[in-house]
Amino acid sequence: MRNSIPTAALSEFVNEVSGNPEEGLMSYGIEIDWESGTRARTSTKPMLVGPHKVSRSFTWKADEPRQLMGNNHGPNPQELLLSGLGSCMMVAFVAGATTEGIQLESVKIDFDGTLDLRGFMGLGSNATVGFPEINYTIHAVGDGTPEQFEELHRKAIKHSPNAQTIVNPVTLTGEITSEQIEG
Amino acid sequence: MTKKPLYGDATSQPANHKAGGWIDGLDRSRKSGPFLESHPMDTMGMSTKAVHAGTHDDPRTGAVGTPIYQSSTFILHEETYGSIEEGFGRDRFIYTRYGNPSQWAVQEKLAALEGAESALVFSSGMAAISAAVLALVDKGAHVVAASDLYGGTFNLFNQEFPSLGMSATLVDSYDIEAIEAAIQPNTQILYFETITNPVLKVVDIPALVDIARRHNLRLVMDSTFAPPPVMKPLEMGVDLVVHSASKYLNGHSDLIAGVVCGSRKLVDMVWPRLLNYGGQLDPHAAFLLERGLKTLDIRMRAHEQSATALSKFLETHPCVEKVLYPMLPSHPDHERAKELMQMGTGNVTFFVKGGDQAAIRLLDHLHLPKQATSLGGIESLISLPFNSSQASMTSRQRADIGILPGCVRLSVGIEDADDLIADFDQALNAITDMKGAA
Numbered sequence: 085m086r087n088s089i090p091t092a093a094l095s096e097f098v099n100e101v102s103g104n105p106e107e108g109l110m111s112y113g114i115e116i117d118w119e120s121g122t123r124a125r126t127s128t129k130p131m132l133v134g135p136h137k138v139s140r141s142f143t144w145k146a147d148e149p150r151q152l153m154g155n156n157h158g159p160n161p162q163e164l165l166l167s168g169l170g171s172c173m174m175v176a177f178v179a180g181a182t183t184e185g186i187q188l189e190s191v192k193i194d195f196d197g198t199l200d201l202r203g204f205m206g207l208g209s210n211a212t213v214g215f216p217e218i219n220y221t222i223h224a225v226g227d228g229t230p231e232q233f234e235e236l237h238r239k240a241i242k243h244s245p246n247a248q249t250i251v252n253p254v255t256l257t258g259e260i261t262s263e264q265i266e267g
Numbered sequence: 268m269t270k271k272p273l274y275g276d277a278t279s280q281p282a283n284h285k286a287g288g289w290i291d292g293l294d295r296s297r298k299s300g301p302f303l304e305s306h307p308m309d310t311m312g313m314s315t316k317a318v319h320a321g322t323h324d325d326p327r328t329g330a331v332g333t334p335i336y337q338s339s340t341f342i343l344h345e346e347t348y349g350s351i352e353e354g355f356g357r358d359r360f361i362y363t364r365y366g367n368p369s370q371w372a373v374q375e376k377l378a379a380l381e382g383a384e385s386a387l388v389f390s391s392g393m394a395a396i397s398a399a400v401l402a403l404v405d406k407g408a409h410v411v412a413a414s415d416l417y418g419g420t421f422n423l424f425n426q427e428f429p430s431l432g433m434s435a436t437l438v439d440s441y442d443i444e445a446i447e448a449a450i451q452p453n454t455q456i457l458y459f460e461t462i463t464n465p466v467l468k469v470v471d472i473p474a475l476v477d478i479a480r481r482h483n484l485r486l487v488m489d490s491t492f493a494p495p496p497v498m499k500p501l502e503m504g505v506d507l508v509v510h511s512a513s514k515y516l517n518g519h520s521d522l523i524a525g526v527v528c529g530s531r532k533l534v535d536m537v538w539p540r541l542l543n544y545g546g547q548l549d550p551h552a553a554f555l556l557e558r559g560l561k562t563l564d565i566r567m568r569a570h571e572q573s574a575t576a577l578s579k580f581l582e583t584h585p586c587v588e589k590v591l592y593p594m595l596p597s598h599p600d601h602e603r604a605k606e607l608m609q610m611g612t613g614n615v616t617f618f619v620k621g622g623d624q625a626a627i628r629l630l631d632h633l634h635l636p637k638q639a640t641s642l643g644g645i646e647s648l649i650s651l652p653f654n655s656s657q658a659s660m661t662s663r664q665r666a667d668i669g670i671l672p673g674c675v676r677l678s679v680g681i682e683d684a685d686d687l688i689a690d691f692d693q694a695l696n697a698i699t700d701m702k703g704a705a
Binding site for chain 1: 281282284287289290291292293294295296297351352353354355404405406407408409432452453454455480482483484485532535
């Protein structure tokens with residue numbers, strides 16, 4: 085298997101979804117419970133791969149550093165956002181390399197982002213609340229030519245669901261249910 | 268005859284990729300197999316398939332039948348070198364733990380008989396069952412299964428699953444509402460047996476298929492008690508069928524083997540478990556299983572004929588309390604059996620008057636059936652659940668699953684019905700004072 089991905093099975097799956105689009109619908113869910121202060125625990129819900137249920141028994145915690153009123157017990161939400169973005173780009177990059185017949189030796193993606201907390205704090209300024217810009221560098225070593233790696237980079241971003249969610253407007257809908265208890 | 272060497276399934280080739288495209292440019296699609304060569308037999312009868320499907324004469328010498336490829340490894344060639352790298356190692360001969368022509372021959376025969384796209388043989392029924400189940404579950408998974416499962420499968424769920432961080436809920440296979448109610452958010456598969464042991468319940472397969480589809484689950488069924496001439500569960504919508512091939516499929520009580528049959532997609536998911544857990548069938552055993560399978564259809568007819576005649580006789584005998592044979596109107600599932608089963612089998616369960624002690628005396632007076640566990644062999648086998656297959660249960664636990672005192676588990680072989688009836692007649696009479704009964 086090249087890059088530990090079976091190309092034949094990848095091809096078979098792509099052609100299966102082409103003939104039966106229902107098999108390409110992935111449904112995900114997570115639950116986040118507040119633990120204490122800025123710390124919260126995330127649990128994955130079972131996902132659907134096409135019409136087939138898959139158990140996903142994973143949990144992790146997010147926290148803020150002490151300087152931001154937390155206890156530094158886990159990565160913070162911004163790091164997890166970049167992790168979700170970069171890990172998705174990684175899947176696309178490796179799947180694309182495998183498809184092209186490129187054997188990878190190593191791939192590292194280095195991310196940096198700066199945001200201005202005045203937006204979060206509501207202090208009057210022109211600062212955006214979110215990241216105005218995210219920077220990354222992919223360090224790839226393998227038997228592809230520089231031109232192939234550049235093309236792979238372009239295609240990986242174009243086909244990465246998380247990268248496309250970040251760069252395009254996305255509808256965020258939500259509601260709240262509440263219960264008032266006697267203080 | 269051909270001199271062209273066979274490196275595996277010649278129709279299986281690496282995925283081509285259009286230069287400059289994305290992964291949608293990969294052109295390899297899934298297909299049935301792997302098979303030694305194209306051998307379409309879809310329109311043919313069960314016995315023709317049993318004889319011919321998968322059996323390919325030796326291309327070098329013209330010897331009729333599949334040679335025994337008693338070899339652990341295969342000479343590598345340009346055709347095989349890249350198959351692992353390109354992700355289709357299952358379709359080439361590399362090493363016998365991955366695949367071997369003797370295994371492929373019997374797998375193709377089993378796939379043709381079950382109406383499956385693909386099949387895998389294993390060194391035992393439990394090797395097949397554990398690989399099939401573990402291929403379809405993930406970390407934290409839950410399974411809903413029958414409460415009267417075969418003991419080996421029960422042990423997989425009861426002893427191994429908790430160690431793997433997985434769980435199973437066992438439910439009466441008659442209670443469709445309870446089966447559905449047992450489904451949890453992390454449930455991935457339903458696991459049931461088509462005909463249960465020893466009370467021979469005929470399970471409502473269409474209802475299980477419906478539940479599995481509505482809850483996005485896979486349905487795995489053990490059809491050891493209902494080989495393809497009796498039932499083809501895949502055609503009813505079951506996702507994977509497993510068998511202990513040591514029983515009816517091989518039919519001669521001289522081999523331990525297992526099989527998984529289903530879509531190519533799912534059997535390809537089982538194949539890595541076969542590699543990792545290592546339950547491959549030895550090529551010599553594969554040959555024996557292939558030879559046994561050739562007479563499957565004709566053997567089943569003989570089992571049915573003798574079992575039907577003997578069941579009817581037992582039903583009329585005054586020393587017999589009750590007979591359970593699904594093809595007799597007295598069986599509680601007779602209507603469903605007529606709907607789901609193409610024919611009867613050799614399995615008959617009956618209850619003698621006088622309880623377990625009378626049953627022990629009965630076995631001692633019989634000459635033809637062997638006192639042994641297992642089933643589906645050409646020789647009749649007889650045993651008592653209370654001191655063999657269900658010996659670890661209390662009498663109340665046994666009663667809960669229908670094993671009342673005096674329960675006798677009989678697998679009728681292919682002996683002549685008259686000889687079996689005469690033997691049971693003399694033995695039943697010998698354990699009572701009722702001289703000349705029946």
